[in-house]
Amino acid sequence: MLKLAKRSKKDDAAKTASAPKKAGAQRMDCVAFVADNQTHGVASGVAKQLFGKSQVRDGGSREALEYLTDNAAPALLIVDITDAPKPLNALLPIVAAFMDDTKVIAVGNVNDVQFYHEVIEAGVADYMVKPITEKALTATINRITQPTAASGSGDNRRIVTVIGSRGGVGASLIAVNCAWLMAQEQNRQTTLLDLDLQNGTIALALDIEPTRGLREALEHPNRIDSLFISSASVKVGERLHVMAAEESVEEDVHYDAAGVTLLLDAIKRQSECIVIDLPRSAIKARPRALSAATDIVLVTDLTLAGLRDAIRINAQIQQLASNAKLTIVANRCAHKDASLARSEFERALGHKVDLLLPEDSKAAQQAASAGKPLIVAVPSSKTAAALRQLASRVGQVSTEKRRWSLWRRRQE
Numbered sequence: 001m002l003k004l005a006k007r008s009k010k011d012d013a014a015k016t017a018s019a020p021k022k023a024g025a026q027r028m029d030c031v032a033f034v035a036d037n038q039t040h041g042v043a044s045g046v047a048k049q050l051f052g053k054s055q056v057r058d059g060g061s062r063e064a065l066e067y068l069t070d071n072a073a074p075a076l077l078i079v080d081i082t083d084a085p086k087p088l089n090a091l092l093p094i095v096a097a098f099m100d101d102t103k104v105i106a107v108g109n110v111n112d113v114q115f116y117h118e119v120i121e122a123g124v125a126d127y128m129v130k131p132i133t134e135k136a137l138t139a140t141i142n143r144i145t146q147p148t149a150a151s152g153s154g155d156n157r158r159i160v161t162v163i164g165s166r167g168g169v170g171a172s173l174i175a176v177n178c179a180w181l182m183a184q185e186q187n188r189q190t191t192l193l194d195l196d197l198q199n200g201t202i203a204l205a206l207d208i209e210p211t212r213g214l215r216e217a218l219e220h221p222n223r224i225d226s227l228f229i230s231s232a233s234v235k236v237g238e239r240l241h242v243m244a245a246e247e248s249v250e251e252d253v254h255y256d257a258a259g260v261t262l263l264l265d266a267i268k269r270q271s272e273c274i275v276i277d278l279p280r281s282a283i284k285a286r287p288r289a290l291s292a293a294t295d296i297v298l299v300t301d302l303t304l305a306g307l308r309d310a311i312r313i314n315a316q317i318q319q320l321a322s323n324a325k326l327t328i329v330a331n332r333c334a335h336k337d338a339s340l341a342r343s344e345f346e347r348a349l350g351h352k353v354d355l356l357l358p359e360d361s362k363a364a365q366q367a368a369s370a371g372k373p374l375i376v377a378v379p380s381s382k383t384a385a386a387l388r389q390l391a392s393r394v395g396q397v398s399t400e401k402r403r404w405s406l407w408r409r410r411q412e
Helices: 002-008 012-018 038-051 061-070 087-096 115-119 135-147 169-186 202-206 213-220 226-232 258-270 286-291 304-318 342-349 361-370 384-395 397-411
Strands: 031-033 054-058 074-079 104-106 126-129 160-165 189-196 232-234 240-243 273-278 295-299 327-332
Touching: 002 295, 012 384, 012 397, 031 061, 038 054, 038 135, 038 226, 054 160, 061 087, 061 135, 061 232, 061 295, 074 087, 087 104, 087 115, 104 135, 104 213, 115 126, 115 258, 126 135, 135 226, 160 213, 160 286, 169 189, 169 202, 169 240, 169 295, 169 384, 189 258, 202 240, 202 361, 213 226, 213 240, 213 258, 226 361, 258 273, 258 286, 286 304, 295 384, 304 327, 327 342, 327 384, 361 384
Parallel strands: 031 054, 031 074, 074 104, 104 126, 160 273, 160 295, 189 240, 189 273, 295 327
Antiparallel strands: 232 240
């Protein structure tokens, strides 16, 4: 339906784009069309703070389209779509008339996840539900304009999804230590996300008190913004933020899997790296967490059962995230009598084991007792050295991207 609607608006868009512009018209940095006093005040305050040449006008989608007929498209257009009987249809000719480097933020009162997805698919940079605040609008503008400032440098962000083939193979240990290393040693703003809302161990491993914010975000994703993310996260050190929960085991926790996508989109606005501890039990969330990943770490033991489940998960990875960089980590392999030979395991899986994590139960116990990552509690252990190697692999970016990231932090 959306594609058909886009095609039906081609003529209107073409007319708008080809219409004569006023002679000598200057391109504005920001133009906003808003339909109520509260939104007008917010847009005016933010525009004055962030832009040199800006206008905030009364109106909505119709007035915005009329503006584009006689004026050059601004760098940023904020358009209120509450006036339109069919808000999505009203946006399509506006988006089609934009220049490639123009961004649009739509503001409306439709509070629906599916509508949000349709608006983003249509080419809108972001959609905000009324009432909006200056902080939320500022955060949104900063997020959607950052890629323009970094043009030519590529996207430095990484989403690392860690999943175990079976329970107890150490996926959470790997997620915690990789996130800590990315934040502390690679100096990157990192968010660690534990999607096991009832039995997750991330909060325990770091000795922090989980919040109810993660469940709230997944159950009501339309409430997510930068302030919500901040309040739902626990800060560990200077650059690591943790989102974890400890919900009651006496009730089922249900949420729309689309909430995972919206949550990751929101976290990406303020983090260079996201590490997801993805439980095998999160069946509905798994496709979202895998398909969004730039890197996937599949943790397994070398048992026959581990092989069976690793084959199953790897098949899903190839289907959903074939472009992601896959790393196979073998762990808990000390008991040789219960394990397959590494070469036999690799042959059956159809993928090499990229890293064999040395087993050090004493170091793991010491880290658990201290409530610290193993890399901190026992930095000289062989396990710590292997974890550092893994974090370097999954966090790897090109030299050019790295230089841009370091330069940007110095400017901040």
